[in-house]
Amino acid sequence: MITITDEDFDPGACIDAARDPRVGGIVTFTGIVRDDGITSIELETYREAALQELGVIRDEALSRYDIRSVDIIHRVGPLAIGDHIVVITVGAPHRRDAFDACEYIIDRIKETVPIWKKEHTAEGSRWVPGEHS
Amino acid sequence: MITITDEDFDPGACIDAARDPRVGGIVTFTGIVRDDGITSIELETYREAALQELGVIRDEALSRYDIRSVDIIHRVGPLAIGDHIVVITVGAPHRRDAFDACEYIIDRIKETVPIWKKEHTAEGSRWVPGEHS
Amino acid sequence: MKITVRAFARFREVVGEIQALDLPEGSGIPALLGALASRNDESRDLLFDEQGMIREHIIFMVNRKRVGRSALQTIILAEGDEVAIYPPVAGG
């Protein structure tokens, strides 16, 4: 399942949903708001294009790796330190594919999915430059 | 925290415990019982030595990677298909360290921690040979 | 013809989130950007460099498909197209 939401979500529920008799390993990446001297952040998205792009990335992962499931939830809107930003859950027969696919997906998200991050600090606000700008 | 338990556990609670202002990424590996034509499995441990060895592996990971937390829970006793076997949770400022450390830990567990797996099938039972035998 | 322009992040803050532009038939991306840039200096600076070239880092989508640098000058827009402009992404 691919979701972009303004609400908090539960990474544990994603792991639970990935349990399947053909699956031996589930790898989850949970991104949270780190305190880099900020007070809060704000995530903005081009929602229709982001959902489409997340679907492309999921399909790429499913075709490149021997995995059974990919689930992605990305939060948008105002977030505080420690809040969940994204959770990616990959279920696979064997752990190596689950690790590789999960890392592939988060790398691709940071390259191509239209989501932007604005950091608010005591001194002001700034848009975070992309890793691939 | 390092735990070896006869009871089921909650991977989501481990992710929750790893949230910290200095952490930007949490990587979790959850191993579950895959259906390889088995009916159930049984995990046996040399508990005191296994706890000690898991502590060594955690400390190795903390010194090799830029990470903030390592939590490991390993289940022992009789397990059914789909049951949790192990959960490893690593929190780090940046995702790459969290992925690398988590994969390092599960690889090391399979090499050195005294835990053994017996598979029960319709035809009989057998001890699973180690990946590093 | 009517073209919908959507802008995100810093681009949204400067040129506005969503707007309907009325452009001559046969217009392409440069004409659309020219219309946006003509409004004020801040928009012009955001979209064009000192030589009047479209700034390198702007990403374009037409109807939710990426338009690469090489197609920027040649693509022809059509009635009802949705053009999105935005800076490099930073999600995850």
Added chain:
Amino acid sequence: MKITVRAFARFREVVGEIQALDLPEGSGIPALLGALASRNDESRDLLFDEQGMIREHIIFMVNRKRVGRSALQTIILAEGDEVAIYPPVAGG
């Protein structure tokens, strides 16, 4: 002297989970294995190959510290030591 032997997995099934052996002072691992092997053919087969050598894949711990192949013949046990024997691990 009293030595506690603990065995796991297939080794537990053949030689028993835990037992107190009474060995002569100065005994090492080979003497301990010899005492276990003397009980029945199954134990002997599990611990020694056809040439009477300790089988390659057995892992040994003395007081929860791994004993490598090279130390197997030289290590001297002491009163109260806990010796664990087991096959390659398969957890995770």
